[in-house]
Amino acid sequence: MISALVINLDDSTERLAFQCRQLTHLQIPMQRLAAVNSSDILIDRYEQLSNGWERKMRVAEVACFLSHKAAWQYVLDTDKPWLILEDDALLSHKTADVLTALCSQVGEVDYVNLETRYRRKWLSKKVKTLIAGYELRQLYQDRTGAAAYILFPSGAQKLLKRAEYSAPALADAFLCRSYELNAWQIYPAAAIQLDQCINYDLKPPVSFVSTITPQNNLKPRANNLYSSIHFKCRRLASQIRMGWRQLSVLRCAQRMMVPIRNSDFEV
Numbered sequence: 001m002i003s004a005l006v007i008n009l010d011d012s013t014e015r016l017a018f019q020c021r022q023l024t025h026l027q028i029p030m031q032r033l034a035a036v037n038s039s040d041i042l043i044d045r046y047e048q049l050s051n052g053w054e055r056k057m058r059v060a061e062v063a064c065f066l067s068h069k070a071a072w073q074y075v076l077d078t079d080k081p082w083l084i085l086e087d088d089a090l091l092s093h094k095t096a097d098v099l100t101a102l103c104s105q106v107g108e109v110d111y112v113n114l115e116t117r118y119r120r121k122w123l124s125k126k127v128k129t130l131i132a133g134y135e136l137r138q139l140y141q142d143r144t145g146a147a148a149y150i151l152f153p154s155g156a157q158k159l160l161k162r163a164e165y166s167a168p169a170l171a172d173a174f175l176c177r178s179y180e181l182n183a184w185q186i187y188p189a190a191a192i193q194l195d196q197c198i199n200y201d202l203k204p205p206v207s208f209v210s211t212i213t214p215q216n217n218l219k220p221r222a223n224n225l226y227s228s229i230h231f232k233c234r235r236l237a238s239q240i241r242m243g244w245r246q247l248s249v250l251r252c253a254q255r256m257m258v259p260i261r262n263s264d265f266e267v
Contacts, residue, residue: 001028001029001096001099001100001103002080002081002082002083002099002100002102002103002150003028003029003030003031003082003083004019004023004028004029004030004031004082004083004084004085005030005031005032005033005071005074005075005082005083005084005085006019006023006030006031006032006033006085006087007033007035007067007068007071007084007085007086007087008032008033008034008035008087009034009035009037009087009211010034010035010037012035012087012211014206014208015087015088015208016032016087018087018088018205018206019085019087019089022090022091023091026091026093026095026096027096028083028091028095028096028099031082033067033070033071033074035063035064035067036063036064036066036067036070037063038059038060038062038063040063041059041062041063041066046059046062047223049062049065049066049167049168050062050168050220051167051222051223051227051230052166052167052168052169053167053168053169053170053173053231053234054169054231054234054235054238055219055222055231055235056219056220056221056222056223056227056231057168057169057170057220058219058220060211061170061171062168064170064171065168065169065170065171065174066168067171068084068146068171068174068175069159069160069163071084071151072151072156072159072160072163073156073160075151075152075153075155075156076153076156076157076160079153080153081102081103081106081150081151081152081153082150082151083095083099083114083148083149083150084148084149084150084151085147085148086146086147086148086193088147088193088194088195088208089115089147089148089191089192089193089194090191090192090193090194090197090202090204090205090265091114091148091190091191092189092190092191092260092261092264092265093264093265094131094133094134094190094261094264095114095190095191097131097134098114098130098131098134098186098190099150101130101131102130102150105152106152107152107154108182109152109155109182109183109184110151110152110154110155110158110181110182110183111139111149111150111151111152111155111175111181111182111183111184112136112149112150112183112184112185112186113139113142113145113148113149113183113184113185113186114148114149114150114186114189114190114191115145115146115147115148115149115189115191115192115193116145116188116189116191116192116196116257116258116259116260117144117145117192117193117196118196118199118200118257119143119144119257120255120256120257121139121141121142121143121185121255121256121257121258122139122140122141122142122245122246122249122253122254122255123137123138123139123140123185123187123253123254123255123256123258124137124138124139124140124252124253125252125253125254126138126252127187130186133188133261133264134186134187134188134190135186135187136184136185136186136187137184137185137187138183138184138185138253139183139184139185140183140245140246140249140252140253141176141242141245141246141249141253142172142175142176142183142185143172143176144172144173144176145172145176145193146171146172146175147191147192147193148190148191149175154182155181155182158178158180158181159174159175159178159181162174162178162180177238177241177242179245185258187258188258188259188260188261189258189259189260190260190264192260192265194206194207194208195210200260200262200265201262202262202265202266
């Protein structure tokens with residue numbers, strides 16, 4: 001069984017309790033990883049880390065990236081695959097079976113995304129049957145989602161190497177653009193974030209306010225015109241890279257929505 005590594009802030013006790021209940025019910029072993037707190041990032045450090053993406057990042061977004069980076073290091077240090085979970089991820093009842101089946105993929109894949117966020121992805125036309133009702137499709141292009149993914153040591157090594165020369169980004173953006181990963185998608189998805197329940201006609205078992213982008217939390221402005229121009233150039237370059245990526249996989253991939261099996265999520 002692949003165990004869950006739950007990223008959780010020290011003061012988010014309700015979220016941790018939710019994950020403990022959920023993972024205990026699913027009989028998935030778990031380990032808590034203390035998330036980086038925004039308040040622990042000094043202003044100078046924040047300025048150093050927040051200006052290298054396509055816009056100036058919020059301090060909470062920087063903290064989220066650093067938390068995921070710590071999870072990648074944990075995977076590499078323990079030398080075994082982990083299901084990395086943000087503490088508001090809702091899992092399918094079949095997740096334990098999915099994890100058991102994926103144990104055989106060590107050495108063959110780097111990263112498996114369990115999540116969907118009601119956006120289309122570029123997935124392989126060929127499929128591998130994983131368990132009854134669930135498949136593996138190679139993931140060529142994603143846009144969002146870092147709430148539930150399985151990371152193998154080989155993938156952790158690649159992500160940490162990229163982090164040595166690439167500036168911090170939104171955690172999901174960093175993952176989605178790491179094209180060196182041998183990445184796969186569970187189809188249909190075996191996880192969603194709680195804020196996506198409404199898109200899939202599910203009643204959320206609990207309700208949490210986002211700790212990354214709370215209401216009325218405006219995006220920080222660029223420090224100056226020079227930085228603003230750099231942000232725009234990076235966005236343009238990113239769109240070009242994604243377009244090229246999609247063109248390069250047209251023969252073997254197709255753009256599609258990843259559904260869920262509602263009956264596997266309902267209480």
